[in-house]
Amino acid sequence: MVYPIVLVIHNALRWLVLSSLLAALVSGYSGWLGSRSYQRADQTIRVVATSIAHTQLLIGFYLYAISPIVSYYWRFGASAEAPEFRFFSLIHIGLMFTSVIIMTVGSSKAKRQSDARQKFKTTAVYFTIGLILILIAIPWPFSPLAARPWTRGF
Ligand code: HEM
Structure with missing residues:
Protein backbone atom coordinates (compact mmCIF):
# COMPACT_ATOMS: atom_id res chain seq x y z
CA MET A 1 0.00 0.00 0.00
CA VAL A 2 1.74 3.15 -1.23
CA TYR A 3 -0.58 5.78 0.29
CA PRO A 4 0.41 5.44 3.99
CA ILE A 5 4.10 5.36 3.05
CA VAL A 6 3.84 8.57 1.00
CA LEU A 7 1.88 10.17 3.85
CA VAL A 8 4.67 9.36 6.34
CA ILE A 9 7.29 10.79 3.95
CA HIS A 10 5.24 13.92 3.25
CA ASN A 11 4.67 14.45 6.98
CA ALA A 12 8.36 14.04 7.89
CA LEU A 13 9.68 16.10 4.98
CA ARG A 14 7.74 19.10 6.31
CA TRP A 15 10.36 19.35 9.10
CA LEU A 16 13.21 19.42 6.57
CA VAL A 17 11.34 22.03 4.50
CA LEU A 18 10.91 24.21 7.59
CA SER A 19 14.44 23.81 8.97
CA SER A 20 16.15 24.44 5.60
CA LEU A 21 13.91 27.47 5.08
CA LEU A 22 14.84 28.79 8.51
CA ALA A 23 18.55 28.27 7.77
CA ALA A 24 18.15 30.22 4.49
CA LEU A 25 16.39 33.00 6.41
CA VAL A 26 19.17 33.19 9.02
CA SER A 27 21.68 33.44 6.16
CA GLY A 28 19.55 36.04 4.33
CA TYR A 29 18.81 38.33 7.28
CA SER A 30 22.27 38.06 8.87
CA GLY A 31 23.89 38.93 5.54
CA TRP A 32 21.45 41.71 4.74
CA LEU A 33 21.51 43.40 8.14
CA GLY A 34 25.17 42.58 8.88
CA SER A 35 26.41 43.68 5.44
CA ARG A 36 28.77 40.74 5.02
CA SER A 37 30.05 39.21 1.79
CA TYR A 38 28.09 36.51 -0.02
CA GLN A 39 29.73 33.14 0.66
CA ARG A 40 29.41 29.83 -1.15
CA ALA A 41 27.64 28.49 1.99
CA ASP A 42 24.91 31.14 1.60
CA GLN A 43 24.29 29.98 -1.96
CA THR A 44 24.28 26.31 -0.93
CA ILE A 45 21.75 26.93 1.87
CA ARG A 46 19.47 28.87 -0.52
CA VAL A 47 19.65 26.23 -3.26
CA VAL A 48 19.20 23.31 -0.85
CA ALA A 49 16.13 24.94 0.77
CA THR A 50 14.56 25.49 -2.66
CA SER A 51 15.32 21.92 -3.76
CA ILE A 52 13.81 20.39 -0.60
CA ALA A 53 10.67 22.50 -1.18
CA HIS A 54 10.54 21.22 -4.80
CA THR A 55 10.83 17.63 -3.60
CA GLN A 56 7.97 18.17 -1.14
CA LEU A 57 5.94 19.74 -3.96
CA LEU A 58 6.41 16.65 -6.17
CA ILE A 59 5.51 14.29 -3.33
CA GLY A 60 2.52 16.52 -2.59
CA PHE A 61 1.28 16.23 -6.18
CA TYR A 62 1.60 12.47 -6.01
CA LEU A 63 -0.20 12.39 -2.67
CA TYR A 64 -2.93 14.57 -4.15
CA ALA A 65 -3.44 12.05 -6.95
CA ILE A 66 -3.81 9.07 -4.60
CA SER A 67 -5.43 10.63 -1.52
CA PRO A 68 -8.91 9.25 -0.73
CA ILE A 69 -9.74 12.60 0.90
CA VAL A 70 -9.06 14.52 -2.31
CA SER A 71 -10.86 12.03 -4.55
CA TYR A 72 -13.86 12.09 -2.19
CA TYR A 73 -13.96 15.88 -2.44
CA TRP A 74 -13.88 15.91 -6.27
CA ARG A 75 -16.54 13.21 -6.36
CA PHE A 76 -19.00 14.74 -3.94
CA GLY A 77 -17.94 18.41 -3.98
CA ALA A 78 -19.89 20.70 -1.69
CA SER A 79 -21.65 17.79 -0.03
CA ALA A 80 -18.31 16.70 1.46
CA GLU A 81 -19.04 18.47 4.71
CA ALA A 82 -15.88 18.04 6.78
CA PRO A 83 -13.72 21.17 6.24
CA GLU A 84 -10.61 19.04 5.76
CA PHE A 85 -11.85 17.76 2.39
CA ARG A 86 -11.94 21.28 1.03
CA PHE A 87 -8.75 22.20 2.88
CA PHE A 88 -6.58 19.51 1.23
CA SER A 89 -8.27 19.72 -2.17
CA LEU A 90 -8.06 23.50 -2.58
CA ILE A 91 -6.40 25.52 0.20
CA HIS A 92 -3.37 23.34 1.03
CA ILE A 93 -2.36 22.78 -2.58
CA GLY A 94 -3.03 26.42 -3.55
CA LEU A 95 -1.00 28.00 -0.73
CA MET A 96 1.86 25.48 -0.89
CA PHE A 97 2.17 25.77 -4.66
CA THR A 98 2.22 29.58 -4.45
CA SER A 99 4.79 29.47 -1.66
CA VAL A 100 7.20 27.24 -3.58
CA ILE A 101 6.83 29.39 -6.72
CA ILE A 102 7.68 32.51 -4.66
CA MET A 103 10.74 30.79 -3.17
CA THR A 104 11.87 29.63 -6.62
CA VAL A 105 11.48 33.10 -8.13
CA GLY A 106 13.35 34.63 -5.16
CA SER A 107 16.16 32.11 -5.37
CA SER A 108 16.75 32.61 -9.10
CA LYS A 109 16.49 36.38 -8.73
CA ALA A 110 19.11 36.28 -5.94
CA LYS A 111 21.31 34.07 -8.12
CA ARG A 112 21.31 36.64 -10.94
CA GLN A 113 22.04 39.63 -8.69
CA SER A 114 25.68 40.66 -8.29
CA ASP A 115 25.48 42.90 -5.22
CA ALA A 116 25.81 40.84 -1.99
CA ARG A 117 23.38 42.99 -0.01
CA GLN A 118 20.74 42.67 -2.73
CA LYS A 119 21.20 38.89 -2.90
CA PHE A 120 20.69 38.59 0.87
CA LYS A 121 17.72 40.95 0.83
CA THR A 122 15.98 39.10 -2.01
CA THR A 123 16.44 35.77 -0.23
CA ALA A 124 15.20 37.22 3.08
CA VAL A 125 12.08 38.86 1.60
CA TYR A 126 10.92 36.08 -0.76
CA PHE A 127 11.65 33.27 1.70
CA THR A 128 9.83 35.10 4.52
CA ILE A 129 6.69 35.27 2.37
CA GLY A 130 7.19 31.58 1.49
CA LEU A 131 7.54 30.61 5.15
CA ILE A 132 4.42 32.50 6.21
CA LEU A 133 2.32 30.77 3.53
CA ILE A 134 3.71 27.36 4.49
CA LEU A 135 3.04 27.95 8.19
CA ILE A 136 -0.57 28.88 7.36
CA ALA A 137 -1.07 25.87 5.07
CA ILE A 138 0.40 23.14 7.28
CA PRO A 139 -2.33 21.06 8.94
CA TRP A 140 -0.99 21.55 12.48
CA PRO A 141 -2.53 19.41 15.23
CA PHE A 142 -4.23 22.55 16.57
CA SER A 143 -5.59 23.69 13.17
CA PRO A 144 -9.39 24.11 13.02
CA LEU A 145 -9.33 23.39 9.25
CA ALA A 146 -7.54 20.05 9.25
CA GLY A 153 5.32 6.28 11.97
CA PHE A 154 5.03 3.24 9.70
C1 HEM B 1 6.14 22.89 1.21
C2 HEM B 1 5.08 22.26 0.86
C3 HEM B 1 4.25 21.32 1.70
C4 HEM B 1 4.27 21.02 3.04
C5 HEM B 1 5.22 21.55 4.10
C6 HEM B 1 3.20 20.06 3.27
C7 HEM B 1 2.89 19.50 4.49
C8 HEM B 1 1.88 18.59 4.71
C9 HEM B 1 1.58 17.94 5.96
C10 HEM B 1 2.36 18.15 7.26
C11 HEM B 1 0.52 17.11 5.77
C12 HEM B 1 -0.14 16.18 6.82
C13 HEM B 1 0.38 14.78 6.56
C14 HEM B 1 -0.25 13.79 7.54
O1 HEM B 1 -1.47 13.58 7.47
O2 HEM B 1 0.50 13.23 8.36
C15 HEM B 1 0.10 17.25 4.40
C16 HEM B 1 -0.94 16.58 3.83
C17 HEM B 1 -1.27 16.63 2.50
N1 HEM B 1 -0.59 17.34 1.51
FE1 HEM B 1 0.96 18.59 1.80
N2 HEM B 1 2.55 19.83 2.08
C18 HEM B 1 3.15 20.59 1.11
C19 HEM B 1 2.80 20.67 -0.21
C20 HEM B 1 1.76 19.99 -0.78
C21 HEM B 1 1.34 20.12 -2.15
C22 HEM B 1 1.96 21.08 -3.16
C23 HEM B 1 0.31 19.26 -2.33
C24 HEM B 1 -0.50 18.97 -3.54
C25 HEM B 1 -0.10 19.14 -4.75
C26 HEM B 1 0.07 18.58 -1.09
C27 HEM B 1 -0.91 17.65 -0.88
C28 HEM B 1 -1.26 17.12 0.33
C29 HEM B 1 -2.39 16.25 0.55
C30 HEM B 1 -3.37 15.78 -0.52
C31 HEM B 1 -2.40 15.94 1.91
C32 HEM B 1 -3.44 15.08 2.67
C33 HEM B 1 -3.34 13.66 2.30
C34 HEM B 1 -4.34 12.81 3.01
O3 HEM B 1 -4.52 12.91 4.25
O4 HEM B 1 -4.97 11.99 2.31
N3 HEM B 1 0.97 19.05 -0.17
N4 HEM B 1 0.94 18.14 3.77
Missing part, protein backbone atom coordinates in the same frame (compact mmCIF):
# COMPACT_ATOMS: atom_id res chain seq x y z
CA ALA A 147 -5.61 18.67 12.20
CA ARG A 148 -2.85 16.15 11.49
CA PRO A 149 -0.18 14.68 13.82
CA TRP A 150 3.25 16.30 14.35
CA THR A 151 4.88 13.08 13.18
CA ARG A 152 3.77 9.75 11.74
